[in-house]
Amino acid sequence: MHDTDAGYVPRIVDAELDELFAELPALALEGPKGVGKTATGRRRVRTVISLDDAQQRALAEASPEQALRVPTPVLIDEWQRVPGIWDAVRRAVDASYVPAQFLLAGSAVPRELPVHSGAGRIVQVRMRPLALAERGIATPTVSLRALLSGTRPDIGGSTSIALADYAREIVSSGFPAIRRLSSRTARRQIASYLRLAVDRDVREYGVNFRRPEQVLHWMTAYAAATSTTTSLEKIRTVVSVRGGDEPSKLTTLAYREVLERLWLLDAVPGWTPTKNSLARLTQAPKHHLVDPALAAHLLGADAAALVQGTVSGAFVPRHATLLGQLFESLVTQSVRVYAQAAEADTYHLRTREGRQEIDLIIQRHDQRVLALEVKLNPVVTDDDVRHLRWLQKELGDDVVDAAVITTGRQAYRREDGIAVMPAALLGP
Structure with a gap:
């Protein structure tokens, strides 16, 4: 149920994301699977880390910090599969508070919540089905x-x-x-x-x-x-x-x-x-x-x-x-x-x-x-x-x-x- 960029339907949330991402280093785009988070996120980044891919997930699990050493902005898709990536993003934001670095897309709240909430570093944005x-x-x-x-x-x-x-x-x-x-x-x-x-x-x-x-x-x-x-x-x-x-x-x-x-x-x-x-x-x-x-x-x-x-x-x-x-x-x-x-x-x-x-x-x-x-x-x-x-x-x-x-x-x-x-x- 992934929406392709070629057939992308403009979303009302696009304007909110653009406004926030222009000033904030990290956003978390949340919503159910198939709602369009990946397609929306891809339009705003240079790199995509897909954590539903076994190889990319293994790297992120072994060293979240190393996984983030990619050209930014970066979309971290299905981030909840490796909850440690959240804390790695938070630490990266603490080290360099530069706008438009990380966009995390998640289709579930993980069982094991990150050590830190990310308050002040990662702003959450809800994405719902098409209005x-x-x-x-x-x-x-x-x-x-x-x-x-x-x-x-x-x-x-x-x-x-x-x-x-x-x-x-x-x-x-x-x-x-x-x-x-x-x-x-x-x-x-x-x-x-x-x-x-x-x-x-x-x-x-x-x-x-x-x-x-x-x-x-x-x-x-x-x-x-x-x-x-x-x-x-x-x-x-x-x-x-x-x-x-x-x-x-x-x-x-x-x-x-x-x-x-x-x-x-x-x-x-x-x-x-x-x-x-x-x-x-x-x-x-x-x-x-x-x-x-x-x-x-x-x-x-x-x-x-x-x-x-x-x-x-x-x-x-x-x-x-x-x-x-x-x-x-x-x-x-x-x-x-x-x-x-x-x-x-x-x-x-x-x-x-x-x-x-x-x-x-x-x-x-x-x-x-x-x-x-x-x-x-x-x-x-x-x-x-x-x-x-x-x-x-x-x-x-x-x-x-x-x-x-x-x-x-x-x-x-x-x-x-x-x-x-x-x-x-x-x-x-």
Whole structure:
């Protein structure tokens, strides 16, 4: 699943990397396998050290310092295979704090963490699958950065992208190499990706589960909980419906930890503000796999079944439409890419009683926020914005803007000032 430079898809993170690398000696580009880290990194270096190559890995293990004696900038790909290389880079930065020396790409957090964190020497940058704005399906007319500015920008634009198109985007994946494949080949590739993650990557990580198949069962139950705050305990009990013996709590915690370290889980944390007086908020995360295409595959859903609502099975949720959950996950993945570019953090809001919920809270450095709701329905009603208006009333000017992201065709502002936009028209 490696993206070739000849077919490189420009990424929003490119600008962030160029800005940081021009001033910093070392960056760590982190994200799941196949997300495009290698292709993105290669465009910025003179030398590549591939630690998934046995010969180069042996040299790095024997003498990390010697392995780094190459022309810089250098990309150290899959650095987590030789954790000692991290400390070698840190020492090299201490010896010569010159910009644009080292770019480390890692598809897992290593079992044995480096002796030193690298704080102050190695800056970490997250890379996620392609956002909607990077996929070329429409030209964005609304900027998340502008919404965050507090200037209440004019909202406009239209698109022909409709519900069926979003369903195709969900299953087509944001992994660059998968998007180029036919539907059948893409399904086989995703199945292989998930199987290798369980059979090889988890074991390579040093975790030997007695029943690897059970990991996939747990991931499927987790996928069914996409865009919800369902408890991990409930997810654990659902596994037994399909997978036989119910895994122990400690086992499922181990599943979650290793899948997080492989960057396959990408939960959105609950918002716990410190600047204002909001209380009674839950800290439970909202569940997401790193790409909704993985969730759709695990649940046996293709684009047609999502639109028709014909997906069935032990793990398929009954309380909400699967398309709605996966559409929110697709939007969330995209918004997180845009928010990172704007130096903002992404959360969700839910009161402990569940009376108020807001899908996405984008927080600026000064803790003022942009509030976003995600609605599958193309038509936005007063009921759809009631939680946004509640938050505006509670926090006043600390809410810089509020918007609803939909599957509709037109972007506009309502009379109450809340913006409405199709997901395809929102960009960085």
